[in-house]
Amino acid sequence: MEFLSFLVKRVLWSVLVLVGLSMVIFVIARVVPGDPARMALGPRASPEQVATMQAELGLDRPLLQQYALFIEGLTRGDLGKSLLTERPVNDDIRETFAATFELVLCTMILAMGFGVPLGMIAAYWKDKWPDTAVRFFAIFAAVTPSFFLALLLQILAGYVLHLLPTTGRLPNALEFEASWTGLLLIDSLLAGRLDVFGEALRHLLLPSLSLAAATMGQMARLTRASMIDVSRQDYIEAARAFGIPEWLRVTKYMLRPSFVPPLTIMGLEFASLIGGAFVVEMVFAWPGMAAYGIRTILQKDLNAVMGVVMVSGVFFVLVNLTIDVLVGFVDPRVRIRGRR
Amino acid sequence: MSALLSVRDLSVDFTTYGQTHQVLHSVSLDVPAHAQIALVGESGSGKTVTMKAIMGLLRQPPAHIRSGQIIYDGRDLLTLADSERVALRGTAMSMVFQDPMSSLNPVFTIADQMSTILKYADRRLGRSRSARDRMVRVHEVLSQVRMRDPERVSASYPIMLSGGMRQRVLIAMALLSEPALLIADEPGTALDVTTQAQILRLLKDLVTQRGLALLMITHNLGVVRETSSYVYVMNRGRVVEQAETATLFSSPQSDYTKSLIAAVPRLTGGTHYGTVMP
Known part of the structure; x- marks a missing residue:
């Protein structure tokens, strides 16, 4: 029960945080120099043209009124039109978010899938050569910048060895409309197109590996430290004295209590990569939301910027809520007391 | 009759930071079947190392068993292979852990932890039973340690139980496979005095009813008097005195034992602070 009220409180706080976020970004986006209308129309547009466009965009109205209009649109689920693409921001985000989400999800699976076992290996053979x-x-993985790794992988696996594709989500020649979830891996399976699935996976590998390396290194280090800490607990020695086999002690009795720190950090990384993957997205010409966000900021495409920020914010909140629930599942102490 | 457990001239070294210290000097003790024996000594006297050596829980290195024998049921445990050693844990000899707050895994239910212990103990004994039968046995043992509601307790996580209940769970864990020897490492020390007294009485009753041998490891002479018929006193890695419990209290021989007894707080007869032995 306490856990439930803890979650409800978290949700209410999150809503408050999102409202605050919308205000701050709204003001910042308008205070920074540069006129969206001027940038959209180009240097040779006449002042009259610029004024007309400003009026069209509502930029001539008071700031508070602009904000009210934005919130009103938000409640209808309408983020307005993008100046950059001249399409509804909703459509732009729907497409680019799916691309980024697929990339980041794949990244996290790689980071956890390799990072946690590596950390376990290091903890088990503490101070021996595997450690x-x-x-x-x-350390190497954690400190290598993702763009550097991205270029390195692109050159090595793409241009030198010709193993994997280096740009985009699918080959241009392949016709496929991801119409259900927007995630190619899932939609291709739903449509029974194994060829698309394989290609999508091949395209995902290099960018997600570039993004995963840092998190993987961090996961390995966290898991190692956490496992070593738990291995010194009395209950591990007790399990040994009661004759629990070693493999079970390591994979169950030690891993589960050690799992909360890596899980928490994974949540933060997951959420921050949604907006932070732009360098890798640009290197691999990945049509994702992070890259879209950067392009719209440079263009002062106000509606699109607000849309990207709000979607990232909501996603951040949702991921952290999910992690809170998962942590409660992994460690009953959290569930029972509402904290650890 | 020969003893169920017999430790003969056990000497153990510890090497830390390149320095080797001898922590056990030729320790010998006997635990006859069905007997209740105490091993008493202050912190650092070597009683825990002795216990770990018996259970095969010493980490080697840093520990090194220099010489001696640990004979259980006619076999020298120190000459057994690791797998044979593990096979005895929880089945022939079991340990009751000291600290109920830290000796149970916080993230699994009592039922999960107990049935896992039982599953692997069964396997070592060449038996097998269904998950259902395991739960039946878990509930049975929980009610034997006088737990009023075994079903509820077994479904709980450790954090939902009081210290006294957790200590009972630890005793129940030790009893799951009916070992012949129970080694108790200061059970209840972490609890309040009343609860500790209950735990000790429970332990004594269980041991007497089942005819188990008990090796009680403690620093508390009160516990010695309550739970044992024969006692070994350890100081600085040596057994300095051994006697019937009653004899030890009435006519202690070594200076160390005398000072230990003098250090026990009394309600009458003024203040005895005792003297600290070098």
Whole structure:
């Protein structure tokens, strides 16, 4: 019960945070220099043309009124029109968000799938050579900038070895409309198109690997530290004295209590990559929301910027809420007391 | 009659930071079947190392068993292979852990932890039973340690139980596979005095009813008097005195034992602070 009220409180706070976020971004987007109408029309547009467009966009009205209009649109689920693409921001975000989400999801699966076992290996062979190797690798992975890794992988796997494609989500020649979820891996399976699935996976590998490396290193280090901490607990020694086999002690008795820190950090990484993946998205010409967000900011495409920020914010809140629930599932102490 | 457990001239070294210290000097003790034996000593006297050596829980390194024998039921445990050693844990000899707050895994239910112990103990004994039968046995043992509502307790996570209940769970865990020898490491020390007294009485009753051998490891002479018929006193890695419990209290021989007894707080007869032995 306490856990439930804890979650409800988190949701209410999140709504408040989102409202605050919308205000701050709204003001910042309008205070920074540069006139959206001027930038959209180009340097040779006449002042009259610019004024007309400003009026069209509502930029001549008081700031408070502009904000009210924006909120009104938001409640209808309408984010307005993008100056950059001249399409509804809703449509732009729907497409680009799916691309980014698929990329980041794949990134997290890689980061957890390799990071956690590596951390377990390092903790199990603490101070032996596997530990040294994992720690070296983890530091290396954590400090290598993702754009550098992206270029390196592109050159190596793409241009030198011709193993994997280096740009986009699918080959241009392949006709496929991702119409259900927008996630190619899922939609292709739903449509029974295994060829599309394979291609989508091949296109995902390099960008998600570039993004995953840092998180993977962090996961490995966190899991290692957490496992070592737990391995010194009395209940692990007790399990040994009661004759629980070693493999079970490591994979169950030690892993589960160690899992909360990596899980929490994973949630934060997951949410922040949605907006932070832009460098890798640009290197791989990935049609994602992070790259879209950067382009719209440079263009002072106000509606689109607000849309991207709000969607990222909501996503951040949702991911963290999910993580809270998962943490409660992993560690009953959280569920029972509402905290750890 | 030969003892169920017999430790002979056990010497153990510890190596830390390149320095080797001998922590057990030729320790010998006997635990006859069905007997209740106490091993008493202050912190650092070597009683925990002795216990871990018996259970096969010493980490080697840093520990190194220099010489001696630990004979259980006619076999020297120190010559057994690791797998044979593990096979005895929880089945032939079991341990009751000291701290109920930290000795249970916080993220699994009592039922989960107990049935897992039982599953692997069964496997070592070449038996098998269904998950249902395991739960039946878990509930049975929980009610034997006088738990009023075994179903509710087994469905609980440790955090939902009081210290006394957790200590009972730890005793129940040790009893799951009917071991012949129970080694109790200061059970209840972490609890309040009343609860500790209940736990000790329960432990004594269980041991007597089932005819188990008990090796009670403690620093508390009150516990020694309550729970044992024969006692070994350890100091600085050596057994300095051994005697019938009653004899030890009435006519202690070594200076160390005398100072230990003098250090026990009394309600009458003025203040005895005791003397600290070098």
